[in-house]
Amino acid sequence: MTRPAPKQQRSQATVERILGTANTLFAAHGSAGTTTTQIAEAAGVSVGALYRFFPDKHAIGEALADRYLEVAAGRFGGVIDGVSALDEVPDALREIVAIAAGLALDHAGYYRLATELRPDQAGSVGFGVRSAMVDTFEGLLIGLGDEQDATVRRAGITLAIETVRHTLATCPTTEPARSIVISELAEMVVLYAERRLMTGEPPENAETGT
Structure with a gap:
């Protein structure tokens, strides 16, 4: 069985961190009260890194x-x-x-x-x-x-x-x-x-x- 490359593992970990953070923020503030910048900051990633995986809030919601x-x-x-x-x-x-x-x-x-x-x-x-x-x-x-x-x-x-x-x-x-x-x-x-x-x-x- 092929193990995921370290880069893939890091990317997956970043996605999970973003989604976990978004889940918490959306629950507390809804979509209107939450921005991608807030999600990125709370997840400890740059806004650019977030946009690598999700182009907007709707994409995060779909995920x-x-x-x-x-x-x-x-x-x-x-x-x-x-x-x-x-x-x-x-x-x-x-x-x-x-x-x-x-x-x-x-x-x-x-x-x-x-x-x-x-x-x-x-x-x-x-x-x-x-x-x-x-x-x-x-x-x-x-x-x-x-x-x-x-x-x-x-x-x-x-x-x-x-x-x-x-x-x-x-x-x-x-x-x-x-x-x-x-x-x-x-x-x-x-x-x-x-x-x-x-x-x-x-x-x-x-x-x-x-």
Whole structure:
């Protein structure tokens, strides 16, 4: 196995330092309150060195989104791979919400950026993440035999994902308030999934026509 050259190792270390610093600054001040100069200074690199890797703040935000997605996909995948039947989905969802809550703390900068622009808006760093997550959970349900209308299913999955993201983005950071909110969030998502995503049962007004 070929070892990375020292220059490559230094470059990777610089990128990680920049991203770690940006994650912290974006979490505290948002995109509008953070400049590339501030990120470079806090990371201990020159502005020129930062621009070698990232042409602007948006590129840094995209890199944070990519890093979040890579970690999230690995952790969620470990749970999803263990689901073999639709009736196992509720317990998996509770575990996934708990994992997502931990990721929201570790990737607070990404979460802050993802709340500044809706995921369906141009330039939103959350767009690619949301699309990948919807595809993943849609594939899970289809693979488990879900047969409801594809458009309804995808809309429901998107709603559930956005509910989790928005709640975690505004969730208290102190205990016990945080744990209470996360527990209630998990139960809300599970109840919705059991009634709508797994059975396709329509809302009452759709049944009565009112």
